[in-house]
Amino acid sequence: MTALRLLGPKGLPCAQFLRPQLSASICSSSVLNIETRAAPADEPRPLLYSFWSSSCSWRVRIALTLKNVPYDIQATDLLRTGEDHVYTDKYRKVNPMQTVPSLQIDGHTLCDSVAIMHYLEETRPTVPLLPQDVIKRAKVREIVELICASIQPLQNRSVLEHVGNEQSLVWAQHWITRGFQALECVLAGSAGKYCVGDELSMADVCLVPQVLNARRYKVDLTPYPNIVRLDHELQSLPAFKSCHPHQQTDCPPKFAGK
């Protein structure tokens, strides 16, 4: 792994990647300690705890791939089959919420796909997933929040289990539909080739896995032409294809490679 690390005072990442308009003052040479290092060859590769069909895991696989970060996968099952599943005491020590993904990277363990994407953005900015323009960045974050806070958690497996078999499909469809109505409106104003203008961003990384969830729960996508067009465009990109759930080593044979 070769990592370019831009560090501010006390080793914090340069604010340039957080708040571009402040970057000139905060990142002036008098206060900025820029450390560039190639990680030693024997430094372990990042380890991603991932489940093949988890949309949150897919987000991180796409982000790592887009940013050209080689990584290994520890398949971690959500179905309590096998030894390595999220509900073991061993995994609780990795991720106290007992969800995937988690990422071991640079000597740290990070949980939550969005936090992980921001960490990657701040430590590996060469392929950016946030636009420079502050309004576009805000729009990207709005879409990320819409998907990751207002849709996915409501149709997460553990929530559906709690709702019970009889109601779970209607429940998932209801919350995905409500979110997609809003998302379609937002994208009508923000999208170009991708979710926000023509630059690939975290919004795109989150969109595609959520559309797969919508298809899984048989949501009618006809009312959402922007969502469908963007999903189609993004799915043709190698980083999205190679990380697809059906390409994962823990994908059951009946879905694998399809």
Ligand SMILES: N[C@@H](CCC(=O)N[C@@H](CS)C(=O)NCC(=O)O)C(=O)O
């Ligand atoms: N906010 C978390 C959500 C993680 C999450 O809900 N992961 C799902 C799979 S996509 C999971 O592990 N569900 C199992 C459970 O909730 O018990 C993230 O973005 O990483």
